[in-house]
Amino acid sequence: MADVISKKVKRNFDATAGETFDIIVIGGGIIGAGIARDATLRGFRTLLVEKEDFAYGTTSRSSRLIHGGLRYLKRLELGLVRQDLREREILLHIAPHLVHLLAFVIPISNARPLQRAALPFGLMLYDLLFYGKSLPSHKRLSRSETLELEPELERKGLVGSYLYYDCQSPFVERLCLDNVLAAAEHGATALNHAKVVGLLRNSNGVSGVKVQDVTSGENYEVKAKIVINATGHWVDSLREMLGKSASTMIRRTKGIHLLTPQISRNAIVLFALADNRLFFVIPWQGYSLIGTTDTDYSGDLDTVEAEKEDVNYLLKEVRRIFPDIDSQKIFYASAGLRALARSSSRNPSDVSRSHKLVDHEREDGTRGFISVLGGKITAYRAVAEQAVDLVCKKLGSQSPCTTDQVPLPGAPSVSKQIIEKAANQRGITVETVTHLTALYGSRFTEVLELLKQNPRGAQLLCPHSLDILAQVQHAVQYEGALTVEDFLLRRSALGLGPCLGLDALDHIADEMGALLNWNQNERQKQIDLYRARSGGRLRFASGLQS
Numbered sequence: 001m002a003d004v005i006s007k008k009v010k011r012n013f014d015a016t017a018g019e020t021f022d023i024i025v026i027g028g029g030i031i032g033a034g035i036a037r038d039a040t041l042r043g044f045r046t047l048l049v050e051k052e053d054f055a056y057g058t059t060s061r062s063s064r065l066i067h068g069g070l071r072y073l074k075r076l077e078l079g080l081v082r083q084d085l086r087e088r089e090i091l092l093h094i095a096p097h098l099v100h101l102l103a104f105v106i107p108i109s110n111a112r113p114l115q116r117a118a119l120p121f122g123l124m125l126y127d128l129l130f131y132g133k134s135l136p137s138h139k140r141l142s143r144s145e146t147l148e149l150e151p152e153l154e155r156k157g158l159v160g161s162y163l164y165y166d167c168q169s170p171f172v173e174r175l176c177l178d179n180v181l182a183a184a185e186h187g188a189t190a191l192n193h194a195k196v197v198g199l200l201r202n203s204n205g206v207s208g209v210k211v212q213d214v215t216s217g218e219n220y221e222v223k224a225k226i227v228i229n230a231t232g233h234w235v236d237s238l239r240e241m242l243g244k245s246a247s248t249m250i251r252r253t254k255g256i257h258l259l260t261p262q263i264s265r266n267a268i269v270l271f272a273l274a275d276n277r278l279f280f281v282i283p284w285q286g287y288s289l290i291g292t293t294d295t296d297y298s299g300d301l302d303t304v305e306a307e308k309e310d311v312n313y314l315l316k317e318v319r320r321i322f323p324d325i326d327s328q329k330i331f332y333a334s335a336g337l338r339a340l341a342r343s344s345s346r347n348p349s350d351v352s353r354s355h356k357l358v359d360h361e362r363e364d365g366t367r368g369f370i371s372v373l374g375g376k377i378t379a380y381r382a383v384a385e386q387a388v389d390l391v392c393k394k395l396g397s398q399s400p401c402t403t404d405q406v407p408l409p410g411a412p413s414v415s416k417q418i419i420e421k422a423a424n425q426r427g428i429t430v431e432t433v434t435h436l437t438a439l440y441g442s443r444f445t446e447v448l449e450l451l452k453q454n455p456r457g458a459q460l461l462c463p464h465s466l467d468i469l470a471q472v473q474h475a476v477q478y479e480g481a482l483t484v485e486d487f488l489l490r491r492s493a494l495g496l497g498p499c500l501g502l503d504a505l506d507h508i509a510d511e512m513g514a515l516l517n518w519n520q521n522e523r524q525k526q527i528d529l530y531r532a533r534s535g536g537r538l539r540f541a542s543g544l545q546s
């Protein structure tokens, strides 16, 4: 199996350019990866190209929740919520190693009577919308029960809370990667650091892409019957390659998160006093992830950062409910962009999170080109299914979708007994093996297998994380990691922790350099780029500067 994976993810642009594909998917975020997996399982010859790395875009900057979205009930988007609750259930089934139950507490205070009146109705609807769900139903908790669960909550005005359940995918980057690996193992070609720089045209449509191998700068032409533009908030830039001066199809809004020391045991739902928006304090790997915001964005698409106003907004609102939060202790602030299908709503938070498929043949007569607008992580599989259904219609295929049944590569999740046995056998701690199973699911054994050739691989990479050296080799040989950033942010958990992996950066550059034959210049370039990109996340690291 191991050889198969490494072979499939291996880059061979010359061979790729010689092939004609049924489908080229542009964009290796969760939506593009999901489409590539679905298309391949239905027997289509598929190419996935990603300009940076799988999950580099919005997918890795999300709140990491797999949820129906309580907030969408307020706008009565019942269809969207029902779809997402169904998808939540499917993901628990096909990706139990990466999607877990998470308890949410909504504190109720006597200061907001309207909200108190609306909540029981909303939560009942949330329970009823997906009949047959496996998650427990919501509960009303008294004041003392609430404080027992969450002792740090502001006591003044607190009258109780509601407890309900949704899901979390702590390493959503790996959910994306699992889709890429599944596609590759079923025959797709998946290329990261492969940027589409032009669309190939024929008389009445699109016949392929011009793709650049970003590592060498070389361009290649690849042909396909259908090209799918799944580039998230970059969707317009691909459409511009058609040579039409078209108006934008999406509205971009920015959302930020703060990583802080852990302030709650469960996820806490808060309603901002400033604008009544719902946001979360989410437990994540022993820390708290606080977010998000929702503001219109018109800046550079690749350098999105939190601004002082964003940080200020979150801290001010969180402090009302967690008065003891230390605003000088922010480890980092990350930012991402939503690509929302355009609507007439004025307020960004009122724009629907529902996705839209644009068949350009129907839209403007361009055959062979489809764009995907929007689409939450939670619904990625359903969005992919609809996109591939459309391709089937165009190519005259009857092949059914099976992605709701076929488990993702790292499924199922691993039992405690197996973890303990593996830890004993390899002489490493149960905590480390548990961490590996949280990232790789049942494929943690691939990482441990590498210790046979190289026992040094059991070394921890950094005092702030349980990631081990063998993961570097695994990422390069099995999972297509090409840069230190690929490894730190999207293969391991190292770059997501409080030190951003900076403490282990030189070590990782040495190890990757040895595997990928970097010279001294390349090694230094990798380090400098990672440091430079981390700078944006660290701007508020020692609290809010006035």
Ligand SMILES: Cc1cc2nc3c(=O)[nH]c(=O)nc-3n(C[C@H](O)[C@H](O)[C@H](O)COP(=O)(O)OP(=O)(O)OC[C@H]3O[C@@H](n4cnc5c(N)ncnc54)[C@H](O)[C@@H]3O)c2cc1C
Pocket: 026, 027, 028, 029, 030, 031, 032, 049, 050, 051, 052, 053, 054, 055, 056, 057, 058, 059, 060, 061, 062, 063, 064, 065, 066, 067, 194, 195, 196, 197, 230, 231, 232, 233, 234, 238, 253, 254, 255, 256, 257, 292, 293, 335, 336, 337, 338, 339, 374, 375, 376, 377, 378, 379
């Ligand atoms: C702050 C925030 C919090 C969120 N929280 C949640 C949540 O908790 N749960 C949830 O379900 N959803 C959440 N979302 C929404 C969700 O994250 C996104 O809708 C989803 O990740 C979009 O995936 P995507 O694949 O469409 O886009 P992306 O992940 O952005 O992927 C697009 C990819 O296309 C690539 N690309 C662009 N141009 C080219 C090119 N020319 N050639 C090749 N590749 C190219 C990019 O590099 C990128 O990797 C959140 C969004 C934000 C902003």
